[in-house]
Amino acid sequence: MRQARQMDGPVDAIRLTIRYGGDRFEIVKRTRVRKVVPPSAPLLDEGDVEVGSWAEVRAGGRSVYRQLLTDQLGRDVEVFTSDPDRPISRIAVDDPVGVFTVIVPVLDDADEIAIVGPPRDAPERRRRKAADRAAVSDLVTFPLRGDEPDGAAS
Amino acid sequence: MSAADGTVIGVTRIEDRGPASSKWNLVIVSEGYTAAQLPQFHQHCQDFLDHLYGLAPFDERDVQCAINVHRLDVASNESTADDPAVCGDGDIPSATTVATYFDATFCGNGTIRRLLTVDQTLVIDTVDDHVPEWDQILVIVNSTLYGGAGGTVATTSISGTWENIAVHELGHSAFGLADEYEYYAGCGVDTDRNNHPAGEPSEPNVTLNNDPNTIKWRTLVTDSPMRTSNNADCSMCDPTANPFTAATVGAFEGAHYYHCDAYRPGWDCMMRNFGAFCGVCRQVIRDTLAPFNTPSTLNLMTPTLSFNDVPEGVQTARAVVFDVASCVDETFTIAAGPTVLSGPAGTAFATPLGLQVVSAPATGTRQARLWVTYTGTADGDSATGELTVRHDRTGQTWTIPIVANTVRRPTVAVVLVLDKSGSMSADAGDGRTREQVLRDSAQPFVNVIQADNGIGVVAFDHDATEVMPIAPVGDLNFGVGRSTARSAVANHTHNPAGFTAIGDGIEMARTMLNGATSYDHRAMVVLTDGFDTDHLTVDEVAPGVIDQRVFAIGLGRPNEVKATALTTLANGTGGSMVVTGTIDVDDQFRLAKYYLQILAGVVNADIVTDPDSEILPGQEHRVPIDLTETDIDADVVLLPALPGLIDFALETPSGQVITPGVAAGSGIQFAQAQRSSQYRVVLPAFVGGRSEGPGQWHALMRLDEKKWDKRWSWLREYGIPIESFANAQGVKYTVGAYSFTNLRMRATATQSSFVPGATVTLRAVLTEYGIPIDNRAAVRVEVVRPDTTTAVIQLAEIEPGVFEATSTAAMQGVYRYRFIGEGRTLRWRQFRREYLATVGVWVGGDRPPDVPGDGTPGGGSTDWCELITCLRRSGALSDELVERWRKQGVDIDALHKCLCRRR
């Protein structure tokens, strides 16, 4: 793993609003905004293995910015109750649908953003049994090009 | 159920730590609140923030500095949220359908009732419109049913511990934190959560690796060796209680939905069971928000405090100034001092505003000031000292040296320039001649002026005479200069044959003042009743030539007294011009009060109070005088219309009464003269063994019945009832308090022109120790119009300590403006300041200045003007002849004015 380049102060950034349903992902809104962006999570190189969900900006296939999407892809939901013994629990969702947003810096050499996570073809409780399968993979990739108009769907 | 079901009201930044582009922006959105319920939403926002900012690390300055919070008010047509009749999880819904803006609904995915969802794209679009730089959205749904959902658009209802639910959800979506709990559906419920599968979780707060040397939070581990725990039975949640202290960061088995093989850093955590965030989560939050927090800067701008040339007895304030750029309150405290390191006995540095200043957050750089005062001791003294200031948050300290020196209280040489042209014998309006009014009115000036100043007198008609060279004023009662000046004023008489050459008088005063180099300041007070009818005119002594302050009094109506040129001259030298208008019986002190006001201006004193009244036999009047800690000394001056009848005393704040006899032993000076009585008090005074300082003093006036009867006994001798004699009803008087003070009101009435319709700008500046009096005072102006109607104008505080209003002078004549400033000193003592200003306007006031002839034919004036000027100058008309003509009803001076006035 390696640390991403730190950015000081506001930068040009893109906010992507992505809708998902099952294994389908589509960008429903894409806006440009100038602001400070959250620091990148440590970047993964070939051979680094992590299990989770994240958005990854890539330049020539190499990761340059990564932001975790913990608990955002809707494969199960967290439920809060008034039961003090079980204030938080989780319930699996068979057919996840939803919307999430991710904001990433516009980096000169970046050409692609990938949404990475556990495979979408199986709900959580089935997936665990197939422990030998690849833990995570690209769920979708979108080209990142700086000349697209603001707010255009990709 | 959508955007048609409500209205977006707008966004309010409820935590503002800087520009949105630089900050991490949390937007809290209302859903299911009707317009009438939005105040409840505002309260819920505040409840959430209070909760969040009470939780570590959100209670830390650097974290708070990173976060802006925006509240987006959206009113729904109906309240609460949908709760569909059928949901798959066996809960019993309320079967509610309501019209709300973002269409919030429980059972959002059709199977889980507690899943509270909204139209996320509508939320995002709405927030994009108002806060495009948003980082996290929290939708608060106005329902008391348990529910919520995570994500960058998180939702929560307002049930139970909803604030914790919202914080937990932010942990996931905003900071990428994993759940630290060791079950999925629940302990005792799960059957397939024994051992975590292979594959290191990407989140920073859970791990499969419990090697202290390589664990991903190794830098945050609190103990050596690292504290760990293992779950003895992987088929269930570990039932043991925390054997370590709450703050321990180690590796505890059971995390990320599994009983074994996964480790969490803290026993409890917001991400496990709504406990305090564990040490690792705290650091992740700090690191995530760090780029949004611009570092604060503090710079000391005053490495030395200098009190240069402070007059004797005068308290002067200087501030230790820091430039501060910070998103939070920054507190500076005087940790030591101010201490005197060297200087004569009596040297003291004080802190009038206390030892601490809190500088509140503001956009950009702001200044924090800690005030220190020094009071001048004796001429030539110097002193040094130091103080230490601490910045409370960082503990950084600065030791700042103080240097100070004292100089003599500035003295002023003043020349009274008095008109003695023939027209001074005319009636002033109240039965007295103008010269009598002048004598009565200038007398108090001479009586009251302070001992170490200088005074001289010039009289002028068409030529100027040095009646009295500038001499030290001297003692309050018996000073030689004062006595000489009293005589000069008392003996001032008109020259029946005299024309008017105001410029000559000014020129002579100027020459005298130029020679008075032993005084710090120089000023002249010019009184005239008319137009120049001879050279030099006012216009011929340009303001640039006169290097002393000129105060001018026009005795008469503005069109009679050359108000235009005198105003220009006075204003150009830093003085002022007043026009009396016609003096009437009810206002006989007007000119005397102008003289005393000018005296106050000349010697840099302020008027505390200045009322007129009439006292009847047997009555006692108490006039309050508010003196404050800012006042160094005060003159309380009584001007009675009839001398010798009013008993005049002073009452101290503690109720002791000072009479002329008591004053002698108390250090308070009393002086009585023909036209005035006066107490001079240096604060604090010592009376009856007590210190009498700031507070409410009173001037006491009593009209003794016996004296009164005696005064009018001659009336009885003639069988006339006293009541029938207008002047015998009582004694009119005015009592004024003039203070040499650190609390000053500078007032001006500036006219846009000299013709009716002129705009008059009324402006007053209030300062205390030179610092603007910010939001502690009000200034009003009582206006008396030429037709004697009155009005009160409230001035607006247009910037700290600066009060302004405009008015129109619509009528021909004199407008009198009495400024009254009232408020609280820094020590919250009541103060009052007064100032009288006048503005004169008349038809023709905009015409160019009149120029008298130069005595040669064709010199520019009418032939008649030329003729009379020539006759006077050549001596062809002797003084004797002129006086004889006057007695027979021909006033040559008036005639000359008539002929020469207009070109």
Ligand SMILES: [Zn+2]
């Ligand atoms: Zn959670």
